[in-house]
Amino acid sequence: MKLKWGLSFLFFILGLSFLTYSCYQNRVYDWDMPGYLGSILSWEHPNEPKKVHELVYSTIKEEASAKEFHDIVAYNHANEVFTADYKAFGEQLPYYQIKVGFNVAVYALYKIGFTGPHAVLMVNIFSYFIAGLLLFYLVKFLFPKNYFIPPVISLFVLWLPPVRSMAENPTPDPFLFVFMLFFMISILQKRSSLVHYIILLCCVLIRPDYILFAATYLFATFVFKFFNENKKLDYSLIIQGASLALIYIAIIKYYHYPGWKDLFYDSFFYRRPLISAEKADFTFKQYFDYFIFKLINFKKITLVSLILLGAIFYFSKEIWIRILAVLFFSNIYIKFIFFPDSANLRFFIGFVILLFIIFLYAISKKYNGFQLRKIA
Structure with a gap:
């Protein structure tokens, strides 16, 4: 049995390594990178917005291809303004700064020696590899006597274009995906509600909009327990939900996040070069x-x-x-x-x-x- 599982895992690791290397080779320097890079450089150089702005674009230019860098600085009029005006660039940073958990991971890689752009992308490459290991563990947990199913299913999921795209682009989603898999493991293994809460907290710190997922899960758990445990109220779930909501509000307020309406307007109607110069009005x-x-x-x-x-x-x-x-x-x-x-x-x-x-x-x-x- 050990030999069969060893061969199964070896096959999986070879496939995972190939896919991970492929994602690294096809890594993308796009217009989101300046935002995340600006977020961590703002920690490194507080109260120096001009220096942060200059470092962001100069370090990306050193690594990105000419075509990719052109897309970053001239994809649209807003990008041209962000490149030329450090104040306009600074107004965009809250969209990225609120993803505290992701930025902390990027900053950690930056401090141990990775370049800024590489630090942003390597969080995703490492996350993709770790997610693969967790997927294999999950499928093995579900099919403990099948040596063929875990590597095939895990590699199939990792091969999917949207999953590989997550790893190749500067986005917190692969890092978040790792914690979602941890969450799934904790659910299937019936871990304590405290473990679930800690994982949900990490998800909210990585992407604050996952407060909606955390809230719906806690509500579903609360209702399920109420009707299955002699109609007793689980106050710990209420406390968990309230604390996550407070953490979410604190992040939004601390970084002066413009809000959902602004995000929707800038994402789907018109990306404003200067948020302060135009209201995000739509019907x-x-x-x-x-x-x-x-x-x-x-x-x-x-x-x-x-x-x-x-x-x-x-x-x-x-x-x-x-x-x-x-x-x-x-x-x-x-x-x-x-x-x-x-x-x-x-x-x-x-x-x-x-x-x-x-x-x-x-x-x-x-x-x-x-x-x-x-x-x-």
């Missing part, structure tokens, strides 16, 4: 029209998610598993409501993969890990 009809247009182009995620949700309900009768499936499915569309960018699947692929893991759990339980006869 509900404009938002709704844009939402419907993007929803039509969201059909692949919708189809895959619906199939997984239906399959989970078919294979599993466990109430908690069904609740988790609905939770992950709902969060895909909660995220989409606030940020309907159907072209960037990296925003949603994490929840789809968690839904897929729940599906694997359901069929593993029903068919006993595909190792014995079907269990009625």
